[in-house]
Amino acid sequence: MTDPAVHITSGELTEDRFGRFRLLPWWDQDRIRETKVLVVGAGALGNEILKNLALLGFERVVVVDADRIELSNLSRSVLYRPHDIGRTKAEAAAAAYRNLYDRAVVQPLVSNILWDVGVGLFGWADVILAGLDNREARLWINRCAWKMGRPWIDGAIEGLNGVARVFLSGCPPCYECTLGETDWDILERRMSCNLLTREEMAAGKVPTTPTTASVIAGIQVQEALKHLHGLPVLAGKGYVFDGMNHTSYVVEYTANPECFSHHVHETIVRLPHRSADLTLEELHAEARRELQSEDVVVEFSRDIVHKLVCSSCGGEEEVFAPVGAVSVERGRCPRDGALRAVSAIHSYTGSESYGLRRLSALGLPLWDVYAARSGEREIAYLLSGDAPSVLGPLWVPPDAARPEGAQPDAARPEVARPEAGQPDVEEARPVLPGVAV
Numbered sequence: 192m193t194d195p196a197v198h199i200t201s202g203e204l205t206e207d208r209f210g211r212f213r214l215l216p217w218w219d220q221d222r223i224r225e226t227k228v229l230v231v232g233a234g235a236l237g238n239e240i241l242k243n244l245a246l247l248g249f250e251r252v253v254v255v256d257a258d259r260i261e262l263s264n265l266s267r268s269v270l271y272r273p274h275d276i277g278r279t280k281a282e283a284a285a286a287a288y289r290n291l292y293d294r295a296v297v298q299p300l301v302s303n304i305l306w307d308v309g310v311g312l313f314g315w316a317d318v319i320l321a322g323l324d325n326r327e328a329r330l331w332i333n334r335c336a337w338k339m340g341r342p343w344i345d346g347a348i349e350g351l352n353g354v355a356r357v358f359l360s361g362c363p364p365c366y367e368c369t370l371g372e373t374d375w376d377i378l379e380r381r382m383s384c385n386l387l388t389r390e391e392m393a394a395g396k397v398p399t400t401p402t403t404a405s406v407i408a409g410i411q412v413q414e415a416l417k418h419l420h421g422l423p424v425l426a427g428k429g430y431v432f433d434g435m436n437h438t439s440y441v442v443e444y445t446a447n448p449e450c451f452s453h454h455v456h457e458t459i460v461r462l463p464h465r466s467a468d469l470t471l472e473e474l475h476a477e478a479r480r481e482l483q484s485e486d487v488v489v490e491f492s493r494d495i496v497h498k499l500v501c502s503s504c505g506g507e508e509e510v511f512a513p514v515g516a517v518s519v520e521r522g523r524c525p526r527d528g529a530l531r532a533v534s535a536i537h538s539y540t541g542s543e544s545y546g547l548r549r550l551s552a553l554g555l556p557l558w559d560v561y562a563a564r565s566g567e568r569e570i571a572y573l574l575s576g577d578a579p580s581v582l583g584p585l586w587v588p589p590d591a592a593r594p595e596g597a598q599p600d601a602a603r604p605e606v607a608r609p610e611a612g613q614p615d616v617e618e619a620r621p622v623l624p625g626v627a628v
């Protein structure tokens with residue numbers, strides 16, 4: 192008998208759901224099973240991303256979306272049914288995922304990625320897939336993923352067109368590098384000084400179709416698969432799909448050496464505490480000890496509205512909520528109805544009045560990262576004690592973290608990273624579509 196091209200072990204002789212995948216010589220179903228995936232957005236793209244992940248056998252997924260299902264979502268969302276209208280997208284998507292693949296553990300987070308989700312969740316994920324409709328959330332994911340050293344794969348659709356792109360932490364260009372003047376104009380309008388008007392800016396709706404969503408989400412998930420297997424991906428590049436003319440091509444982005452996103456937390460200390468267990472001053476004291484300096488700044492992951500200050504009556508109100516999460520109504524003075532000014536904070540130097548607050552009372556999310564700096568040195572503190580309440584059934588205690596069925600000594604697969612400068616795709620040029628390969 193000649194040596195078969197595909198080696199089948201005894202365990203795989205039984206009827207195997209994933210047998211067809213294993214015909215690909217590089218396929219590693221165990222790696223897929225063990226990979227932790229964070230999916231941000233459960234709209235048109237998110238539905239297709241999640242459907243693909245479920246079919247492929249990904250078993251550990253967190254899905255983040257703050258919205259509820261409306262009738263108009265049903266035309267672009269394979270996971271939702273008419274009786275789901277009114278349910279949260281995250282919960283309905285998680286349930287539908289488990290229906291597609293019952294071995295999966297899917298944790299839904301009904302959360303806004305900008306202010307409800309700690310940076311620790313990005314560090315938990317082996318890969319982050321985004322199906323979003325706005326630049327602000329993409330920029331935020333880009334910065335968090337980069338800081339925590341994680342790859343993220345973006346998708347964007349409009350009408351019949353779309354783009355999929357891969358950004359690897361530490362390997363510029365990143366998403367922020369790709370932003371042009373128009374993008375920054377839009378972003379600055381959303382993030383302008385008058386922070387309270389943001390909710391009005393969030394209303395922009397973009398036409399999307401389930402057909403283009405499936406094309407782009409298909410590329411995104413396929414890139415995730417390839418990346419997990421150490422195969423070349425669209426790192427710092429975009430796959431651009433023109434659905435009207437049936438052309439697609441790969442665009443290469445240029446790294447911006449001045450880019451603000453290129454910060455990686457080199458030292459991450461995982462504190463066992465919950466954020467409810469520690470005051471800001473206690474964390475600051477820990478950082479002073481560790482950095483052996485009295486001159487330490489603890490930086491927050493995001494800006495916090497400390498106070499609303501009324502210029503008409505001089506009244507002040509302490510808020511402690513993330514910038515952007517405070518509505519215009521809340522911003523009005525209860526006495527005279529004037530729109531109050533926002534006083535925002537983003538760090539603690541040891542003397543501010545809010546030092547005695549527990550970290551959980553600062554308006555920052557659970558499982559967040561606090562970067563303590565002294566001069567050039569930085570230690571990022573991760574509040575790991577919060578992880579169980581964020582991850583729910585996906586949480587495994589440190590050291591006991593051994594997936595079912597894995598070999599006791601099997602190390603978690605290292606996620607491959609392409610060598611810097613290695614061309615993954617030929618230089619950007621139009622590709623003739625329409626050929627089935």
Ligand SMILES: [Zn+2]
Pocket residue numbers: 363364365366367368369447450451452453
């Ligand atoms: Zn960049």
Ligand SMILES: [Zn+2]
Pocket residue numbers: 501502503504505506524525526527528529
């Ligand atoms: Zn007032």
